[in-house]
Amino acid sequence: MKKGGGQPGHRGVGRRIFSQAEADETRIAEVSSSTCQDCECLLSRQSSNGRVVYEFERERVKKIYYEIERKVCPGCRKIVSGKVENAFARMSFSNELIVEVAEQHYVLGRTLGQIAERCGLNYATLAESLKQIGKKLEPTLEKLKVDYRQESVRHADETGWRTDGGNGYSWYFGSKKVSLHLFRQTRSASVVREVLGTEQLQGVLVVDRYSGYNRVPCSMQYCYAHLLREMKTLETEFETNEEIKNYTERMKLHLTDAMQLRKRNLTESEYFAQAETIKLKILELSQRQARHPAIRKWQDFFLEKAARLYQWCHSRAIPAENNYAEREIRKVVIARKMSYGSQSEEGAKTRETWTSILQSLKKREKNPRV
Numbered sequence: 001m002k003k004g005g006g007q008p009g010h011r012g013v014g015r016r017i018f019s020q021a022e023a024d025e026t027r028i029a030e031v032s033s034s035t036c037q038d039c040e041c042l043l044s045r046q047s048s049n050g051r052v053v054y055e056f057e058r059e060r061v062k063k064i065y066y067e068i069e070r071k072v073c074p075g076c077r078k079i080v081s082g083k084v085e086n087a088f089a090r091m092s093f094s095n096e097l098i099v100e101v102a103e104q105h106y107v108l109g110r111t112l113g114q115i116a117e118r119c120g121l122n123y124a125t126l127a128e129s130l131k132q133i134g135k136k137l138e139p140t141l142e143k144l145k146v147d148y149r150q151e152s153v154r155h156a157d158e159t160g161w162r163t164d165g166g167n168g169y170s171w172y173f174g175s176k177k178v179s180l181h182l183f184r185q186t187r188s189a190s191v192v193r194e195v196l197g198t199e200q201l202q203g204v205l206v207v208d209r210y211s212g213y214n215r216v217p218c219s220m221q222y223c224y225a226h227l228l229r230e231m232k233t234l235e236t237e238f239e240t241n242e243e244i245k246n247y248t249e250r251m252k253l254h255l256t257d258a259m260q261l262r263k264r265n266l267t268e269s270e271y272f273a274q275a276e277t278i279k280l281k282i283l284e285l286s287q288r289q290a291r292h293p294a295i296r297k298w299q300d301f302f303l304e305k306a307a308r309l310y311q312w313c314h315s316r317a318i319p320a321e322n323n324y325a326e327r328e329i330r331k332v333v334i335a336r337k338m339s340y341g342s343q344s345e346e347g348a349k350t351r352e353t354w355t356s357i358l359q360s361l362k363k364r365e366k367n368p369r370v
Contacts, residue, residue, distance in 0.1 A: 020050065031043065061119045069081070070082070088133065091129060092125065093125075098130065101119075101126060102358060105130075106335075106351060107355070109331070109338050111338055111339055137354070137357055138349075140356075140357055141357075144178050148196075152204070152317065153176075153204055153206065154174070154203060154205045155172075155328070156171070156172065156192070157325035157326065158170065158172065158329075161348075162340065163342045163345060168341075169191075170332045171183075172329040174324065178360050178363070179363060180195060180360075181332060188212060189213070189214070191212070192212055196217060197217065199217060200217045200218070203218055203219070204218065205218055206318070206319060206325070207325075208222070208322060209223075209226065219307075220308040221309070221312060221319075223321050224255045225321040228256065228259075230298075231255070234294060235248040243291060243292050244295060247295050250281075251285060254285070255282075259319075261274060268316070271316050283302070283303070285302075287303070331359075
């Protein structure tokens, strides 16, 4: 049995504490008494000890009153006024405060009511400020769509989202540099056309087998994680059938190997060799003559949809699953549970703009606030 604790020869890391020079503030823990509690002798001073403490400072909003300086030209009598640089015109919240609130609400999932209460802000004013600045930022979404079309590996997924009490959908279109979150009442292919357009594109789109993506103007890669779940469902449905059990066990093994291949420490040549081997095993299993119609249905699928199943064999940058989109859209699912959707179409549009811009910025910049 392996002995617990630090292993022999390992130097360890331990907690990294900061120095006094790195501290934001230095405080003195004073001795309140001047005499000893036991013998009542006068205490004499000694060298002090040091201790570091991480302390949380509750959100605090400063109230700033600006005196707007005004000057007049003696010639034309034109009046020149000073400008408040860190806030939009007729806005009572600074740009920094708005971004902070938007990040907490649209990225971290806190409700506007919670933020307003914690910061001592008016809820209605906060919501209106987010909407007004969101409208100014709307054109940025078109630029994000263009960037998305130029990516070599793209992901897409969708989930439910309620707007104004009605059922709708949250669409996610993402890549390494782009996160597009669109909130629509429809799940039709019109949303896909809105983002990807109709002209032929380079690169690959990784998706599940939803028919709304069938006519995308680029190559596709179906998600093996979804196919793996289908195999498990098939196995459960016919749990007493030995032929189905043998088929699903082998297919699950091949699909899992394909999804894990990118995680292995392989050279390019080793990756392509193993990818080709896994592909041939899937094709070989699909070409065998099966008796059960449920197996024949899946065998036909893996042969007929071959153009959408083996893109990962050509580049290790292309995953065999769509877990990236699943993780990204999970943030919206959490927000849906917290806020129960959007209260209006305007609110959904504001969320669409802010979420897309903030999430995309986080992918491109280490510190988006700079």
